[in-house]
Amino acid sequence: MSIQTLVESPAATKSAFSSATFDEYVMSTYGRFPLALVRGEGSRVWDAEGREYLDFVAGIATCTLGHAHPALVEAVTNQIKTLHHVSNLYYIPQQGQLAQWLVEHSCADKAFFCNSGAEANEGAIKLARKYAHTVLGIQEPVIITAHASFHGRTLATITATGQPKYQQNFDPLMPGFQYVPYNDIPALEAAIAQIDTGERRVAAILLEALQGEGGVRPGDLAYFQRVREICTAKGILLILDEVQVGMARSGKLWGYENLGIEPDIFTSAKGLGGGIPIGAMLCKQFCDVFKPGDHASTFGGNPFVCAAALAVCQTLEKENILANVQARGEQLRAGLKAIALKYPDLITEVRGWGLINGLELNAEAALTSTEVIKAAISEGLLIVPAGPKVLRFVPPLIVTAEEIAQALLALERAIAQAIK
Ligand SMILES: *Cc1c(COP(=O)(O)O)cnc(C)c1O
Numbered sequence: 001m002s003i004q005t006l007v008e009s010p011a012a013t014k015s016a017f018s019s020a021t022f023d024e025y026v027m028s029t030y031g032r033f034p035l036a037l038v039r040g041e042g043s044r045v046w047d048a049e050g051r052e053y054l055d056f057v058a059g060i061a062t063c064t065l066g067h068a069h070p071a072l073v074e075a076v077t078n079q080i081k082t083l084h085h086v087s088n089l090y091y092i093p094q095q096g097q098l099a100q101w102l103v104e105h106s107c108a109d110k111a112f113f114c115n116s117g118a119e120a121n122e123g124a125i126k127l128a129r130k131y132a133h134t135v136l137g138i139q140e141p142v143i144i145t146a147h148a149s150f151h152g153r154t155l156a157t158i159t160a161t162g163q164p165k166y167q168q169n170f171d172p173l174m175p176g177f178q179y180v181p182y183n184d185i186p187a188l189e190a191a192i193a194q195i196d197t198g199e200r201r202v203a204a205i206l207l208e209a210l211q212g213e214g215g216v217r218p219g220d221l222a223y224f225q226r227v228r229e230i231c232t233a234k235g236i237l238l239i240l241d242e243v244q245v246g247m248a249r250s251g252k253l254w255g256y257e258n259l260g261i262e263p264d265i266f267t268s269a270k271g272l273g274g275g276i277p278i279g280a281m282l283c284k285q286f287c288d289v290f291k292p293g294d295h296a297s298t299f300g301g302n303p304f305v306c307a308a309a310l311a312v313c314q315t316l317e318k319e320n321i322l323a324n325v326q327a328r329g330e331q332l333r334a335g336l337k338a339i340a341l342k343y344p345d346l347i348t349e350v351r352g353w354g355l356i357n358g359l360e361l362n363a364e365a366a367l368t369s370t371e372v373i374k375a376a377i378s379e380g381l382l383i384v385p386a387g388p389k390v391l392r393f394v395p396p397l398i399v400t401a402e403e404i405a406q407a408l409l410a411l412e413r414a415i416a417q418a419i420k
Helices: 010-016 017-027 070-082 095-106 117-136 157-161 185-195 221-234 285-289 303-316 321-342 369-378 401-419
Strands: 038-042 045-048 054-055 112-114 142-147 177-180 202-209 237-241 265-267 279-283 347-353 356-361 390-393
Touching: 054 401, 070 303, 095 112, 095 303, 095 369, 112 117, 112 221, 112 285, 117 142, 117 157, 117 202, 117 237, 117 265, 117 279, 117 285, 142 185, 177 185, 185 202, 185 221, 202 221, 221 237, 303 321, 321 347, 321 356, 321 401, 369 401
Parallel strands: 142 177, 142 202, 202 237, 237 265
Antiparallel strands: 038 045, 045 054, 112 279, 265 279, 347 356, 356 390
């Protein structure tokens, strides 16, 4: 590539972008929509052609404060000018402050920082296994996870993910995982009874409080209460993957607060840094089974990402964003339900918590979520699928009432266009 291309002014990006050139050099691991986004502000983004979109994807439930939020811009700008990366060989004050905020605002006692959701879940799996071996004396620990779950793309986390499509051709998978249907107590009890024989025992149950990628399926209150009782009675660790639903997206700070229970370990990532890559694994006091040298990350919790996450946390409180998530969530679900009533043959269900909501298309209908999403893009609305038949709505948590209303109108136009 010539230097000339690199120093072009922002205005020139309009003509500079070519998807053919992009595809020539970047691996084709993603199915991409034909759109290059170059600028954002609040809940809006603009493409290379200057077209404006309402962003109800938010980097897939990640841009908590939307785009270019002044608090985030100020925090990362100040931090990168001062000190952006050192190493966990030394104390990192911002990491300590972030851990303190998270512990004071959750059921956890301590935090470990990494860079992504999959990595946070890897940390939780390692911690659960070490606890099983050294505290519970289990020789072959098993972790139970749910069908239709999603826990990441590393080898351990695709194994934990109860969806064969993510595992195919990547075998051999990791030993020590078993799957059960979600929200089904008899199936869980049967699985535990079947596993717990001699050396092989259930060490942990790993679940999402609301299954995000698996179709926006909220956990049942009664199910999770019983899971908690079973775990407590049997000394099984309850690990909740809060990577997508946590950090205020559900209308509570953590998804588990909607279920009236507390996990022993939980993980966070997507919304935590507001779009700056950071993951966290949080745990109750027994996390001290991890000793120096047991687990580490070069980038994990560096000053830059922690300053970003701290700004997100403090802004959530300062701007009372939870109240907005609850009100805008109600508005969005009411609007989606009204649309569903107009298309009873096409739309079978609207469900979700706070600002993570799904609209399920009839499995019998020919229309797929991708077709509706393409029509929505042409109407100026970005949304993301959660499987072939579910449309997912995960806007920034600062989205306004007016923007929700505009998105609903755009969605109606998109559906009308897609069914033609
Ligand atoms: C996105 C997601 C992950 C994986 O996070 P990455 O940052 O992509 O590794 C794990 N669990 C859940 C519930 C997720 O939604």
